[in-house]
Amino acid sequence: WPDTRPTAAYLVERVEPVELTEPRPGVWVFKFPKAITGMVELDVEEPVGTRICMRYSERVFTPDYLKYRTVQSVLHYENFEVSKEEANGLIGPSMMGVGIPFGVRVKGYGNRERVKLQLATPMDLYVCRGSGPETWHRRSAYTPFQFVELTGLTNKPSLETVTALIVHTDLPKTGTFHSSEPLFERIVEASDRSLIYCTHGIVQDNPGREKGAYAVMATLNDELAACSRDYAPVWSKILADYRCAIRDEFGRPRKKPVTYRGTHNGPDDIYHEYACAILPMTHYRHYGDLR
DSSP, rough: OOSSSOEEEEEEEEEOOOEEEETTEEEEEHHHHHHHHEEEEEOOOOOOOOEEEEEESBBOGGGGGGGGOOOOEOOTTOOOOOOOOHHHSSSSSOTSSSOOEEEEOOTTTTTTTHHHHOOOOOEEEEEEOOOOEEOOSSOOOEEEEEEEEEESSSOHHHHEEEEEEEEOOOBBBBBOOOOOSHHHHHHHHHHHHHHHHHHHBOOOOSSSOHHHHTHHHHHTTTHHHHHHHOHHHHHHHHHHHHHHSSEEEEEEOOOOTOOOGGGGGOTTTTHHHTTHHHHHHHEEEEHHHOO
């Protein structure tokens, strides 16, 4: 039988912001010391009915990015015209964010002189009850971010106004990596953090847009996973899911799990289909599980 240890996502760490700016009047942007997957906890004391909007992003719009060959994006605001003075410091969702962005040509912005106005980004909306100090955070869903924008406040916030809550499956560390070269240690740490941020009961392709449980995602970093954390319960669940997915559907049996992107018979079939052989073998080599 599959490993029955829980694989649900849990709150595993609280992170305080390190910087607070006000790029536009009433628009407050909090910066955290590292990329995070989870949500923010709000701690305020506001009048009854105050509507506080919290919007998440992985970066801010800044001239520092102009040297790269990329099209920056920034959220659309009321009475807002894109210019270097107005856009700097505002949160800039990824170019593949939620909604359909539309391009605006702005002279001086990078090699392509184009900016994408993004229509949406993950957000929380909280309405204050007004009976004293209030603490709140969403109870479901998670978002990748390093910056959070707050609007709607009647009082000036402080760094204590928000706290980031990191959420993922709580897998204990089983290995460490040390090197005389600090860069190598940073690379391994970043790789481990990227992997665990994509682990929420299953291993996903990313924690932001698709959250897709494509089969190959569990095998791309299988050796790193096995050497750094106890991934046995997650892999056991994934393999059980694969077995359940091979079933009669519309009168005919499938020869491969429907969780495979390769069922569409696209050019990436081979990369998604080999997971059914790689993951069980890696699971056996590291955890001795023959089931």
